[in-house]
Amino acid sequence: MINLQGSGWLNGIDVIVYDTVYDTLTNKDRFSQINVYAKDKSNLEEIKLSIEQICKNNPGSRWISYIESDNQLKESFKQIQFLAWAIILFVGLIGTLNIINTTHTNINTRINEIGVKRAIGMSNSSLYKMFLWEGCYYGIFAAIFGSIAGYASAVIINIATIEKIDFTNIPII
Structure with missing residues (x-):
């Protein structure tokens, strides 16, 4: 032009x-x-x-030049995509550290229970499995709750932008 x-x-x-x-x-x-x-x-x-x-x-x-504009838009999209992945990984790291911290705190507050179970005859591997499964349950429930909260936030943002209620597809992929 x-x-x-x-x-x-x-x-x-x-x-x-x-x-x-x-x-x-x-x-x-x-x-x-x-x-x-x-x-x-x-x-x-x-x-x-x-x-x-x-x-x-x-x-x-x-x-x-529309060719140069297209190239600039592609570069901008790559940068936005990189930043989005960085934010996703950062939030995932925070979530993982939170689960580790919760499990560690759970172990430290249950020292007497662990001592009683060991005195009865619980093996180290069974003890590790117990806390590992508790951590997995925390992670699964947190993922479910986070997914529901994220979807609700997406619907609210969508309502704010297009000014009508539109339930978007659930981003499973």
Whole structure:
């Protein structure tokens, strides 16, 4: 897109018409915006140089390459995706440490119970399995509760953005 001697591009609707229709609609015979489409991709560099020359000859003009915009959007998406995974891993690490801390606290507060069970004849492996399964149960219940809370939060955010109740699909994958 080339914007010739304009004060900037405004968000709106692009109407693409023949130049004679443009003259009739606007009572102007000069373009303020030109869209160039290249069918043959082999001459893109020549087209780019020609457009840059047109912009140099018309002060205040500028051009936008949709190819460069697409590349910038792809790069931005990669960065957002990386940050999202970093946040997911960070929250997962916090959850794992919380389960470890809960299990460790549980073991330390139940020292007398552990002593009685060992005195009766419980083996070390059975004792480890007992606390391991308790940790697994904590994790399973926390995952279920967290999933329900996360889905409810997603529905609330969706209500706030589109201003109607819309239960989205449950993100199982």
